[in-house]
Amino acid sequence: MSVTVDTNIYSREEQRRDEVPYGTAVYNSIMTFLIKEARLLDHRKLVEWGELLAQDLEYKAPVRVTRRVQQFDQEFGTMGHFDDDHNSMMLRISRLTTTTNAWSEDPASRVRRFVSNVSVWETDVADEYEVSSYLLLTRNRAEAKDYKQLSAERNDRLRMTKDGFHIARRSIMLDQVVLGMPNFAIFL
Amino acid sequence: MRLNPRKEFMAEAVSQFIDIENREVSVAALHDHDLYELELERIFAKAWLMIGHDTEIPNVGDYVVRLMGEDQVIVARAADGQVHVSLNVCPHRAMHVCLADSGNARVHKCIYHGWAFRPDGSFIGAPIEKEQMHGIIKSKAQLGLKKARVQLYGGLVFATWDHEGPSLEDWLGDMKFYYDMLFDRTEKGLEVLGPPQRISIDANWKTAGEQSACDGFHTLTLHGSVIDIGAMGGEHDTEHESAPAMYGINLSGNGHSLRCIAADTSWALAHGKGDLTPEERLEAFPPPGITPGLLPELKKKMSAEQLHVLAKAPPVVGGMFPNMNILFIYSPLRDGTLGSALVLHSIMPKGPHQFEWTTYYFAEKGTPEDVKVMMRAAATSGTGTSGIIEQDDSDTWPHMTESARGVIGRTETLKYQAILGENRPADWPNKAKVYEGFGKDDAQWEWWLAYHKLMTAEA
Numbered sequence: 001m002s003v004t005v006d007t008n009i010y011s012r013e014e015q016r017r018d019e020v021p022y023g024t025a026v027y028n029s030i031m032t033f034l035i036k037e038a039r040l041l042d043h044r045k046l047v048e049w050g051e052l053l054a055q056d057l058e059y060k061a062p063v064r065v066t067r068r069v070q071q072f073d074q075e076f077g078t079m080g081h082f083d084d085d086h087n088s089m090m091l092r093i094s095r096l097t098t099t100t101n102a103w104s105e106d107p108a109s110r111v112r113r114f115v116s117n118v119s120v121w122e123t124d125v126a127d128e129y130e131v132s133s134y135l136l137l138t139r140n141r142a143e144a145k146d147y148k149q150l151s152a153e154r155n156d157r158l159r160m161t162k163d164g165f166h167i168a169r170r171s172i173m174l175d176q177v178v179l180g181m182p183n184f185a186i187f188l
Numbered sequence: 189m190r191l192n193p194r195k196e197f198m199a200e201a202v203s204q205f206i207d208i209e210n211r212e213v214s215v216a217a218l219h220d221h222d223l224y225e226l227e228l229e230r231i232f233a234k235a236w237l238m239i240g241h242d243t244e245i246p247n248v249g250d251y252v253v254r255l256m257g258e259d260q261v262i263v264a265r266a267a268d269g270q271v272h273v274s275l276n277v278c279p280h281r282a283m284h285v286c287l288a289d290s291g292n293a294r295v296h297k298c299i300y301h302g303w304a305f306r307p308d309g310s311f312i313g314a315p316i317e318k319e320q321m322h323g324i325i326k327s328k329a330q331l332g333l334k335k336a337r338v339q340l341y342g343g344l345v346f347a348t349w350d351h352e353g354p355s356l357e358d359w360l361g362d363m364k365f366y367y368d369m370l371f372d373r374t375e376k377g378l379e380v381l382g383p384p385q386r387i388s389i390d391a392n393w394k395t396a397g398e399q400s401a402c403d404g405f406h407t408l409t410l411h412g413s414v415i416d417i418g419a420m421g422g423e424h425d426t427e428h429e430s431a432p433a434m435y436g437i438n439l440s441g442n443g444h445s446l447r448c449i450a451a452d453t454s455w456a457l458a459h460g461k462g463d464l465t466p467e468e469r470l471e472a473f474p475p476p477g478i479t480p481g482l483l484p485e486l487k488k489k490m491s492a493e494q495l496h497v498l499a500k501a502p503p504v505v506g507g508m509f510p511n512m513n514i515l516f517i518y519s520p521l522r523d524g525t526l527g528s529a530l531v532l533h534s535i536m537p538k539g540p541h542q543f544e545w546t547t548y549y550f551a552e553k554g555t556p557e558d559v560k561v562m563m564r565a566a567a568t569s570g571t572g573t574s575g576i577i578e579q580d581d582s583d584t585w586p587h588m589t590e591s592a593r594g595v596i597g598r599t600e601t602l603k604y605q606a607i608l609g610e611n612r613p614a615d616w617p618n619k620a621k622v623y624e625g626f627g628k629d630d631a632q633w634e635w636w637l638a639y640h641k642l643m644t645a646e647a
Contacts (some may be wrong), residue, residue: 061574063383063385066287066289067288067289067290068287071288077382078381079381079382079383079384079549079564081385081568081573081574082568083564083568084565084568085522088522091569092574095413095417095576100413100416101412101413101415103413103580103583104579177289178544179385179387180388181387182388182579182582182586183574183578184573184574185574
């Protein structure tokens, strides 16, 4: 198999144990976390959002390819639109927040992140959860009348710490093969 | 400006977009629909286009679907072991034969009426053979998928619809001597690090095309943020002198271009000042993409003249006319060491106001696996969709294109009047046009001259 033909499964279903029911305290705290996270990003509180990222972060948005339906579960490649760890995410945040030349987001986009369809599973590690959520993102910039949109499923590993939840891993499964927005100067 | 569709006026009409004497290009060239149609015919159906790499399709039957201009093609490895490029259009009723981006198939069968083709494009037959549903007028040999001419170079798949035009070698001319230092420098060669990123950008393809021809100047301003956070080296208070190596050697030939950054500048940015001879530095600080383990191969494969260039000022960024952008750059890796990112973009037009930007990441096959993974991450954080460098570029090109929509805006011109002039250093090979010093507009203007030449060539 070649590097390209090789695909990865990013849903990590084998790591999911008992599903945490909707409405339980754990489920609600994770839902609250995802809403807070979206709010921070939408309001460009990027440094505060960065504090939610674990030191051992793995943040990836793999490239998607269209395949025959028999390979529908093998549409994600090894290369990504994001392929980040904690350091590289901090560098991105620093560029966007400490300089006055980050033109891809100056003027800033107006972004809304709609998070839904949240599923939570326990894992083999106490206080760590596998979380799947749907993301619908609208991005408007300058005087554009229309929106650049994006939909995705995110598979997260969330870790409860004394400071609340941290994101240890986020795999962003995009629905688009050819992205309709000109860059990812925003976080997903 | 609308082009006069009458052929005898066409060359003249194209020339009206480009003021050769004053080195200016009409902004209308970023908008004009007729000019765009002519570009598809005269550039994208004529030029050698890079559409992938043979490591994407290692096995017989492997294929990827790519663009050549607005035409989809199937890039496949056939039973003969060779890479074939065929138009993804069924000769029967124009249905796309291949509907996936990649996969493996010994037979490509059109889902509409079942006409079937081999990976080399040849026609196998239509269902119900005895009824001869492919017709009684044309032979099977005449009913294959349209074939492009293919040439591999360093594993890169180049294709053109111009079956009588220059060979790839002639097309690259003197610049091949320099491209060899990037694409054809080790025994095993390059490999892709995964399927390419694809983005649709609301801009005319030439905004990214002309920039690829060594626009070093925009780095200081558009990429100021990257300099600010120290990701491009240089002292903060002297950034405009030292970072990111604004002085260097630009090369240009046939519209192709490369920008060479003095190795001592890169060395100083990474390690501080040091008194090394060029040969010692090549040893201690190989060019981007060459790990220490690959140095012996590099030395064996390159000529003495090429090694001299690599030691003095290796090519690191640039383009290949008309639509390829190259970044073979040093980049910090996540383990804290200085490594590199090897990146190629192709810019495929999708109408006058849109193009598809495809980004490939590479490593030499002989690179340790863990380093490949770090190189891929480094390339992703610097370039392409989310790259902290290039996300500013993809923001700029749409603005330029939008400017061209205004009837007054399109009376403005793109100006290439900062001129360094050819000034080859005595110890530099006498190959291609050489511009040493602060990078100016010379190579980009050569890109437009190549564009003009192809657009006004006799069909």
